[in-house]
Amino acid sequence: MVINVAIDGPAGAGKSTVARAAAKELGYIYVDTGALYRAVGVNALRNNLDTTDAAAVSATLDKITVELKFADGVQQVLLNGENVSEEIRTPDASMAASNVSAIPAVRAFLFDLQKNIAKENNCLMDGRDIGTVVLPDAQVKIFLTASAEKRAKRRYDELIAKGTKVEYNNVLEELIQRDYNDSHREVAPLKPAEDSILVDTSDLSLEESIDKVVSTIKEKIG
Ligand code: DC
Secondary structure (H helix, E strand, C coil): CCCEEEEECCCCCCHHHHHHHHHHHHCCEEEECHHHHHHHHHHHHHCCCCCCCHHHHHHHHHHCCEEEEEECCEEEEEECCEECCCHHHCHHHHHHHHHHCCCHHHHHHHHHHHHHHHHHCCEEEEECCHHHHHCCCCCEEEEEECCHHHHHHHHHHHHHHCCCCCCHHHHHHHHHHHHHHHHHCCCCCCCCCCCCEEEECCCCCHHHHHHHHHHHHHHHHC
16 A cells, blocks of 8 residues: 655745655655745746736646656656756745745646655655645645744755855745745645644754654554
């Protein structure tokens, strides 16, 4: 039987780092679904579209392909065959992703891709609506969160380490805006699935967060 683990939660809770490490420890593939929304967002930005314009963004969908490739367990995202794994990580791409993810046609466009990966692989899938919409039958559902300030500080440190020039207050403001967008949109808003297990990483180190997630999964699947 294929094992599916859903990990949802707000931006910057450490989901991707924690989920990637936990997947490695368990021997599952790690699927970062945010990368898909980011690729659609980057495509809209490249075409100088207003990323909140549902009609304009929806009209791009039959002209693009978005794919995920796994090389040595590392996910790469391809937009029209081009590897955009780096370009999707800028603050502009984050906001574009949040905007396009509120568009129902975009969510529908990316749905089958996510379903099909989960059908065929033991995977740990990270996103906002994995436990509630994409994989409602996942054997384990975790809602990973932390305070907005802790999350903004982590995101800020990450961007600075990459050499991106940012201000902490801007990172915090953007994160609060994204939280609001993600949890107030009409389709598939960010919220814990009823049967999810809450893991708050505000006061946990990275190692402790990974241990907590791995032990939660092991306990649940026996
Ligand atoms: O996880 P992330 O920050 O890379 O996600 C980028 C945006 O995509 C985020 O603002 C919300 C959206 N998203 C979503 O709506 N559903 C998902 N399953 C994953 C991400």
